Amino acid sequence: MGLWPFGKGRRNATRFDREAMPHIDAVYRFARSLTHDAAQADDLVQETYLKALKAFDSFQEGTNCRAWLFRICRNSFINKVRAGGREVALDQAAEQVHATSLSGWSERAFYRGPEAAALLSATRDELEAALNELPRDFRNVVVLADVEGLAYKEIAEVMGTPIGTVMSRLFRGRRMMREKLSGAPGGARGVGGGEVLSLSKRLKDRENGNGL
Amino acid sequence: MDCNVLSRYSDLYLDGELALEERTEVEAHLKQCSECRDAVTAEVRFRQRVRESLLAARAPTSLREQVARRIREERGRLDRPRFFPTLSYAVAVLMLAVMGYAVIFLMESPPDAADSAVAAHMASSDSEMFGTSAQVQAFLEGNAPFRYQVPLEDREGVKLVGARVTRLGPRPAVVYLYDVAGRRVSVAQYQSAPARGRPRLKMDRRSGLVVATYGDDRLTQTVVGDLPEPEVKRFIPASFSQ
Structure with missing residues (x-):
């Protein structure tokens, strides 16, 4: 004012x-x-x-x-x-839809042996390129978490999305980046179907101090 | 905790987002399992490399100078004495009053269920279940807030993969998640409001998504998906398609 x-x-x-x-x-x-x-x-x-x-x-x-x-x-x-009149494009909406399926969070597994070695030998240019190739919403979340060190809750506030979306984008973004760098479709070890993942509820409990 | 569980918690653990109890469990496992310990160590080292490499990007000097200059200018403008402070305040008060009325007016207009359905489609939310069609239905038996009805049975290329019990605005709703050839489609189902000449089928586009609402006296469905319209129409019973 x-x-x-x-x-x-x-x-x-x-x-x-x-x-x-x-x-x-x-x-x-x-x-x-x-x-x-x-x-x-x-x-x-x-x-x-x-x-x-x-x-x-x-x-x-x-x-x-x-x-x-x-x-x-x-x-x-x-x-x-x-x-600029560039309304949120369809691919971006698709990205969002894709990102909000929570199942991604559970698939993440470690990179071991040669894959881990490939990750560690990546040059700065390769790291930058791998990050830049991520879809925008994924890249933003990875930058906020892994470069700037923000907590999930802070990222959710910055991005204006629920915390579950932040987590799912972060985990998927990290995985995509690692797959790109290690040249291998990463160890998506998948969880048996039917597992109930009331993840945001757990987070909510945690925010209320009930422990995850 | 076994290695499998640990690998799923590793991100939360390393991000410092686990509660103390869970953290202790993870650390207990790491103490006794060298394989997981090595994997976590490698992950920590990789993260350090990512962080160090990308932190090296700094704002160019020209940009710093430009920002500093524009801030100086802006401050000069802001600090200039004002001749009509009273008038400014009067305008502000008037604007607030107008906004207040606008907000009250908006709040009184009926909530748009289709908008909420889009939000529910995009947001992840409270209590949900992923699994086979049968597992999802078993979950709903125990959790659905009203007599639900699965909108579309599994068929070639259309698979029920999850459900979520939530609210659309004030209304309890069940959101069904379908996998349609690798794409996600949500169908929000809620009890129909008393009919007020509402169209039986409404097609729309919001945020780049096709939104279709159809229903009878008992239940209304809003289908949301990033699919072409003909694909979305597969979710709508033939009786509504005309």
Whole structure:
């Protein structure tokens, strides 16, 4: 709204420089992951910081400023995509549908022996390429978890999706990345059909302090 | 806990998302099983490599400078004295009032079940079950909040793979998950609202998904899927298709 009382403004300015500015590399990496394009990422980072500056009053001190910036960044990106008339494409919707089937979480198995060795010998370029080839929603979640170190709950808030979706995208994204790097369709050890996976319920219990 | 179970929990474990109790179990297994221990160690090393490699991407200096410059400009603009603060406040209060009315108006309009069905299709939710058609039905016998009716029996290329008991807005609902040649289709089923000249079959597209709603006096179904329309029509009984 721009109703910016003077004294508070100055105090806010130092706080903004101290809390928000150090995250510019992280915001840039996330913007790259969202846009897949250097020039667009630059614009998005600028927009994110301008919006963050105006909305800094609403940022609660003591909460995760990086996650707050990521959320602004993602919202700006979504608005841009919509404004550009490029409605969420069908393939992306299909991706989402695909991602929300929870069964993926249970299939993950370890990579052992030669496959594990192949993973560990991957170069930085190969790692980047494998990540970049992931479908966007998967890539974003993997970046937030494995590069930026956000918790599932924080990722869910940034991405505006339920925590179950975050987990399913994360596990599948990781698996796709590893399969790509190890050159082998990874040890999807599958669980017998009929297993009840009330996973989000367990998480909910955990949030209520009942243990997973 | 055996190796199989452990490999499924490894992501949650390494992500620090397990509760203490489960964590202790995982660690107890790791202590006695060198194979799993090696696998976890390798995974930790791989994750470190991913993290280090990708953290190397930094914002270019030109971008940093540009952001800093635009923030300075924006601050200059914001700090300029305002001549009509009272007027600004008045406008703000007026806008809030208008928004308040808009929200109340929206809340009073009836919830759109089809929208909720799309949300349910896209979201993963509370209590669900994956398995064969028979297992899913057994699950529903115990959990369905009303007299459900499986919308489509298994047939070539159409397989019931799961169900979820949930709510669409205020209504209890059962969401059936079908596998149609590798794609997922959800059918949300809920008790029909008292008929108000509602069309018996409505086809629509939302968020790139085909949405079809059909029903009789007792039950209404909303089919959601990323399929071409003719495929979705397979879910709709012939009596509604006309």
